[in-house]
Amino acid sequence: MTTLLLTHPACLEHDTGYGHPERADRLRAINDALAAPQFKSLKREEAPRAELAAIERLHPSAYVEMVRATIPTRDHKWLDPDTVVSPGSWEAALRAAGASIHAVDQVVAGKADNAFCAVRPPGHHAEPSRAMGFCLFNGVAIAALHARAKHGAERVAVVDFDVHHGNGTQVAFWSDKDLFYGSTHQMPLFPGTGALDEAGVGNVFNAPLKAGDDGDEFRAAYEERILPALDAFAPDLLIVSAGFDAHLKDPLAQLRLLEPDYAWVTEQLMEAAAKHCGGKLVSTLEGGYDLEALASSASVHVETLMGAAS
């Protein structure tokens, strides 16, 4: 299998300031881990910039312009209490969104079987007109709309295993029956959304988990709720919001996943993609704030995508 790895040095230049959990060292930890010999066969490319027209399929131009106007020439500014921008943030945000878009192009064209985008800032909390939760542009939702507009995809699914609910993706997909959003997440927890009865037009499938839940509850949520719904939806393309902050060691949440749980969920999603869409799967980094757990979990995820994990 050919797995495409997209990243860009500009994603390290989005500076969130001292003590912020969503920091450049996260991406450095992943890059270091993916430099190991078992990742030699990855197809590596630099993420291109997203075109504004692609971003504006989701985000109104007034919002995009507001984000750009907020970027400071020095130090930091805040889009909300959690969401910091620095001089490098605009370029990083364009590269992060561009990674998901380019990954879709490459996977749909058959130039890679699947892809992982090691980028930041993350995206799944960004609503069409609102930055929040460390997120500026919602890369997975932008990529889904791009797949429809440019590649004629009829049904695109996003599955989100970040420990936080992807409120932005849910809002973006809410009333469109040809877009699927399925999420496991800890609840109650930021951002507060993601209850079982938030169902859109029958296209949104939330599976909230409780603090202290481990891989058993996580796997049950997939087996009983997310995977059957995904199977019934039968996507043309599967996009994954891959956050690794449900790991036992993560400081921002209280789920207890371990690396084998990330291998398992990756395998399940690959099987669903193989069944419905020729294996076409694009995964994008969201959260994950313990550097060691993030690096090892992302490694297991990518190894599984490469078909090389045991």
Ligand SMILES: [Zn+2]
């Ligand atoms: Zn998260």
